[in-house]
Amino acid sequence: MEWSKCIALVTEPHASKWQTASDYVAKIIKTFSQDFGMYEYPKMVAADANDGMEYPMITLDGGADPDFRGLLVHEIGHNWFYGMIGNNETYRAALDEGFTQFLTAWGLRKIDGDTMITTPDKSNYKRVFREPKLAIDRNIYFRYIYDAMRHLDKPLNTHSHDFHNALGHENGYSHVYYKTATMLYNLQYLLGDSLFLNAMNHYVSKWKFAHPYFEDFRQSIIEYTHEDLNYFFDQWLETTKTIDYGITSIRRTEKNNEYKIKLKTLW
Numbered sequence: 001m002e003w004s005k006c007i008a009l010v011t012e013p014h015a016s017k018w019q020t021a022s023d024y025v026a027k028i029i030k031t032f033s034q035d036f037g038m039y040e041y042p043k044m045v046a047a048d049a050n051d052g053m054e055y056p057m058i059t060l061d062g063g064a065d066p067d068f069r070g071l072l073v074h075e076i077g078h079n080w081f082y083g084m085i086g087n088n089e090t091y092r093a094a095l096d097e098g099f100t101q102f103l104t105a106w107g108l109r110k111i112d113g114d115t116m117i118t119t120p121d122k123s124n125y126k127r128v129f130r131e132p133k134l135a136i137d138r139n140i141y142f143r144y145i146y147d148a149m150r151h152l153d154k155p156l157n158t159h160s161h162d163f164h165n166a167l168g169h170e171n172g173y174s175h176v177y178y179k180t181a182t183m184l185y186n187l188q189y190l191l192g193d194s195l196f197l198n199a200m201n202h203y204v205s206k207w208k209f210a211h212p213y214f215e216d217f218r219q220s221i222i223e224y225t226h227e228d229l230n231y232f233f234d235q236w237l238e239t240t241k242t243i244d245y246g247i248t249s250i251r252r253t254e255k256n257n258e259y260k261i262k263l264k265t266l267w
């Protein structure tokens with residue numbers, strides 16, 4: 001597919017705040033097509049529906065620019081994993097919602113930069129003193145760390161029904177989003193940026209429209225990187241152990257007085 005039409009459908013009362021929506025949709029499609037494999041469908045519609053829901057080629061979204069950006073990135077991002085890879089959200093929600101949550105921070109950072117663009121606070125005090133919201137913290141890390149520190153997260157390789165409240169995002173279900181996304185950013189940290197992106201692209205091109213499961217994802221990343229990452233995936237997917245890095249050595253380099261730090265995992 002060479003061209004995809006990007007369309008925004010908006011209700012009249014919200015029209016003035018949706019003028020940028022179709023451009024933003026195009027930026028999302030372009031970003032994910034470049035980084036994670038070409039969008040395969042002829043169009044993408046963002047519909048102003050006071051909601052957040054994904055369907056192939058159409059997403060229901062709410063809010064207004066700039067606060068709706070994260071939602072647009074998320075719902076459109078779904079078209080890569082459940083929409084093109086073809087993951088089964090009921091069987092393993094992490095493969096769809098988690099990978100899409102990973103894309104949410106990825107897209108926001110690529111399009112808008114590390115700091116989220118939001119409506120300025122009305123209060124002068126908050127405008128001056130409130131810290132900027134980092135896309136990766138707000139969309140991924142804070143939500144994972146908050147529960148992981150209290151041991152409330154669950155193993156990711158779990159059927160949606162076994163969380164016993166998938167619709168309410170309770171009983172650890174929210175970690176199909178945040179823990180999975182944290183795992184993927186940790187995989188990037190482990191492999192380095194280019195090897196990680198190439199391995200993810202290998203997974204996408206190998207399994208596009210082929211309905212893979214976690215075993216297939218794990219296998220395709222190991223196959224591409226030639227690294228035995230079973231220790232990594234075992235911990236993230238099957239257990240509730242948390243990341244714990246230890247420092248094995250710190251060395252000061254000649255150049256610019258920089259420090260080189262060597263880490264090891266303490267799992």
Ligand SMILES: [Zn+2]
Nearest residue numbers: 074078097100
């Ligand atoms: Zn979602």
